Amino acid sequence: MHEAVLARSSRTDTITIYEWISRLAHPKSFMGKLFLICFFGTHVPLIGFSIFIVFATEITLAEIWPQMLVLLLATIAAFATTLFLVHHLLAPVRLVSGAMETYVKTRALPKLPLHHADDMGLMMRNVQSALEELDFAIRTTDAKANVDFLTGLGNKRWLNTRGAFAFDLARRRNEKLSVIVFDIDHFKTLNDTYGHASGDIVLKDVGEFVREHVRPQDIVGRIGGEEFCILAVGCDRLEAAAIAERIRSAFFDHGFQLPGLAHVTASFGVAEMKPEATTLDDVIAAADNALYEAKEAGRDRVMCAA
Numbered sequence: 001m002h003e004a005v006l007a008r009s010s011r012t013d014t015i016t017i018y019e020w021i022s023r024l025a026h027p028k029s030f031m032g033k034l035f036l037i038c039f040f041g042t043h044v045p046l047i048g049f050s051i052f053i054v055f056a057t058e059i060t061l062a063e064i065w066p067q068m069l070v071l072l073l074a075t076i077a078a079f080a081t082t083l084f085l086v087h088h089l090l091a092p093v094r095l096v097s098g099a100m101e102t103y104v105k106t107r108a109l110p111k112l113p114l115h116h117a118d119d120m121g122l123m124m125r126n127v128q129s130a131l132e133e134l135d136f137a138i139r140t141t142d143a144k145a146n147v148d149f150l151t152g153l154g155n156k157r158w159l160n161t162r163g164a165f166a167f168d169l170a171r172r173r174n175e176k177l178s179v180i181v182f183d184i185d186h187f188k189t190l191n192d193t194y195g196h197a198s199g200d201i202v203l204k205d206v207g208e209f210v211r212e213h214v215r216p217q218d219i220v221g222r223i224g225g226e227e228f229c230i231l232a233v234g235c236d237r238l239e240a241a242a243i244a245e246r247i248r249s250a251f252f253d254h255g256f257q258l259p260g261l262a263h264v265t266a267s268f269g270v271a272e273m274k275p276e277a278t279t280l281d282d283v284i285a286a287a288d289n290a291l292y293e294a295k296e297a298g299r300d301r302v303m304c305a306a
Contacts, residue, residue, distance in 0.1 A: 099131070178231075183228065
C-alpha cells in the first residue's frame with residue numbers, strides 16, 4: 001500500500017509543470033502552449049539584451065539597429081527551428097495516442113517502431129507490449145466466453161448470438177434456414193455405466209465428429225449436456241433432414257473412443273424457419289419438439305416438425 005502511494009506520488013510529481021501550464025486559459029490547445037513556450041525560450045536573450053541596451057548603457061537603438069535586426073532575425077529563425085524540432089520530437093506521443101485510439105475503436109493492433117533506445121522508444125515498446133497483452137487477454141476471454149470447453153464447438157451463448165444474426169439475415173433476404181437439434185441416446189446410462197469421465201470423452205469425440213460432417217456454412221453449437229444444435233443455412237426442412245440423416249447414419253458406424261462401447265446413436269429433430277417464426281428460439285423450440293417425438297418413437301432416428 002505504501003509503495004503504491006509512493007509510486008503514484010512519484011508519477012504525479014513528474015507532471016507538475018505540465019499541470020501548471022495546462023491551467024493557462026490561453027492558449028487552450030497543446031500546440032498553442034508549445035508555441036508559447038518555444039517563443040518565450042528563444043526570445044529571452046533578445047529581450048534581455050534589449051533591456052540591457054536601453055537601461056544599462058548610453059547606446060541608443062538607432063546606433064545598433066543593424067545588429068538588433070540581425071539578432072531579431074536570428075531569434076525568429078531559432079524560434080521557428082525549435083518549434084519545428086520539438087513538434088517532431090513529440091511525434092511518438094501522437095503516434096502512440098493515435099494507435100491506442102484506433103485499437104479502442106477497431107481492435108486493430110498497431111505496429112509501432114520499436115528500435116529506438118531513448119525514453120520515447122521505451123514508451124512505444126511499452127505501449128506496443130501492453131496492447132498486445134491486452135489484445136491476447138480480450139481474445140482469450142472472448143474465446144472462453146463463446147466456445148464450449150469440452151467439445152470445442154460454440155456454446156449456447158455464442159449460438160444464440162451467431163444464430164440470431166443468421167436468422168435475421170435469412171429473413172431479410174427471404175432465404176431458407178432450418179434447425180437440426182440432436183442429442184446422444186441413453187447418455188445417462190452411458191455415464192452411469194462407464195463414468196462421467198468416459199462420458200466427457202464421448203462428448204469431445206462427438207464435437208470433432210460433428211465438425212467433420214457439417215457443411216462449412218453451417219453453424220454448430222452445444223446447447224448443453226448431450227444436446228447439440230446445427231443451423232443449416234440455405235436449407236429447407238427436407239434438405240436439413242437429409243443432412244441429419246447422413247449424420248445419424250455416420251453416428252452409428254463411428255467408432256467412438258471408448259473401449260467396449262460398440263455403438264453410440266443419436267436422435268434428431270428438424271424444423272424449418274417459417275414466416276410466422278419471429279425469433280430463432282421459435283424454430284429451435286419446433287426442432288426440440290420433433291426431437292422429443294424421435295425419442296418417443298424409439299430413438300436413433302430423424303423427425304421433422306410439421
